[in-house]
Amino acid sequence: MIGVGAFGRNHARVYQQLQQAGRVRLVGVVDPNMARADAMAREFSCKAFGSVEQMLTTHSGxxxxxxxxxxxxxLEVARTLMEAGVDVLIEKPVAATLGEADELLRVAAEHNRVAQVGHLERFNPAVRATLPLINRPMFFEVHRLSVFSPRALDVDVVLDLMIHDLDVVLTFVKSEVKEIRAVGxxxxxxxxxxxxxxxEFESGCVANFTASRVSTERVRKLRFFQAGQYISIDYGRQDVLVFSVGGAAGNAVGSAAEMASEPSVNPQIQMAKPAITAEEPLLAEIKAFLQSVRxxxxxxxSLEDGRxxxxxxxxxxxxxxxxxxRIGVGRG
Ligand SMILES: NC(=O)c1ccc[n+]([C@@H]2O[C@H](COP(=O)([O-])OP(=O)(O)OC[C@H]3O[C@@H](n4cnc5c(N)ncnc54)[C@H](O)[C@@H]3O)[C@@H](O)[C@H]2O)c1
Structure with missing residues (x-):
């Protein structure tokens, strides 16, 4: 596990959990902050290294x-690993610039490495349960609000938080972006x-996103409309509500039997909840990465998705x- 700061610690915890299940061995954690590396190594019963190079020379396997x-x-860290023959799961955003992302693509191809990007919400059970329901989304309303904490301040809220939803909506819409309007x-x-x-997408679909890291409340919701349906995802609660009009549920869902229907105030509207088995998205993400590696x-x-x-x-x-x-306000 390379980098065991605020988020890397979670990866180390999940690798240790998978190690207990017998499918992987957590060799060690790497962090130039040796006090932190040592503390994490103690917590997760593995070795501590001060650099990737040190880890690679000690553990060629x-x-x-x-x-x-x-x-x-x-880029710097993932390139060193890939050149040494190690497959990588790179946290999001994939890199700070497109040039760096292109270089990651080049190195992964040259060394035939599996390289996954940590767009976690793709592994959220609510997002996975929604994928088979998608027909032709026309309008999205997405909110990701969090309270202020002094972390990840090296990037804007767009690359820190909104990028999760950009990735999910790009996956759902499958059309090129035609126009961008934005204020921040x-x-x-x-x-x-x-x-x-x-x-606005070439398909005509419109998506509105609000992301904030200075909110007083925590909200992570994605709602969208498509032919005959309104679908609401709560990422945090890992649930999906599907409201259908005029039998659209049966057509679009296919597996309507797996959906628990609920009584509705308006008899024209049927409300259903796809059956979802809760799972920590990071655990699902790392399991999928290890499966690709095997x-x-x-x-x-993929790296292309991250780019x-x-x-x-x-x-x-x-x-x-x-x-x-245009409006004479500094971006900071
Ligand atoms: N998927 C998500 O939801 C999510 C959430 C938070 C952060 N992240 C991403 O994870 C990454 C780390 O974010 P964070 O909030 O944990 O940052 P952080 O600053 O808390 O941790 C980064 C750690 O990396 C270490 N480090 C620096 N250079 C290193 C090197 N060369 N080799 C090994 N370790 C090194 C630092 O000492 C520090 O401990 C960022 O890319 C961030 O965008 C993703």
Whole structure:
């Protein structure tokens, strides 16, 4: 596990959990902050290393690694690992620039490495249960609000939080983005802390996103409309509600038997809840990564997916900059 700061610690915990199930061995944690590396190694019963190079020379048998170092270091660290023959799960956003993302793609191809990107919400059981229900989404309303904490302040809220939803919506819509409208403001960090974005896709679909890391409440919801249906995902509660009009539920769902129908106030509208088995998204993500490593298969969230979400995030930030220039407010 490379980088055991706020989020890397969670990866280490999950690897240890999988080790107890007997499918993987957690060799060690790497962090230049040796006090932290030692504490994590004690907590998760593995070795502590001060650098990737030190780990590689001590343990040539390492096959796979998660990378949760600050985003600006993703390329440097993942490149060293891939060149040494190690498959990588790189935290999101995949890199800080498109040039870095392209270099990751090049190195992964050259060394024939499995490289997955940590877009966690793809493994949220609520998102997975929604995938088979998608027909032609036309309108999204997405909210991701969190309370302020002094972490990940090296990137804007768009690359820190909104990128999760950009990746999910890109997966659901499968159409090119035609137009971006965006506004964003620095509030506490000097970078954009709150942003509102309207995307229009070639398909005609419109998606509105609000992301904030300076909110007083925690909300993570994605709602969308498609022919005859309104679908509401609560990422945090891991549940999905499907409201259908005029029999659309049967057509779109196919496996309506797996949905628990609920009485509705309006008899024209049927409400259903897909059956969902709760699972920690990070556990599902790491299990999928290890499966790709074993089978040498394309990961569920590829480097190309990570690059696509980053490209959209950066384009949104540019639009936020243009908007700030137009109205005479500094972007920070
Ligand atoms: N998927 C998610 O929901 C999610 C959530 C939070 C953070 N993240 C991502 O995880 C990454 C880390 O974020 P964080 O909040 O844990 O940051 P953090 O600053 O808390 O931790 C980063 C750690 O990396 C270590 N580090 C720095 N250089 C290193 C190197 N060369 N080798 C090994 N370790 C090194 C630091 O000492 C630190 O302990 C970021 O890319 C962030 O975007 C993802």
């Amino acid at each position: 390492v096959q796979a690694a998660s990378v949760a170092v600050p985003t600006v270091l993703h 403001l620095p509030v506490l960090s000097g970078k954009v802390d709150i942003a509102n974005v309207r995307l 089978e040498r298969s394309r990961p569920v969230v 696509r979400a980053l490209e959209l995030g950066l384009a949104i930030l540019e639009e936020i900059g243009r908007h700030a220039g």
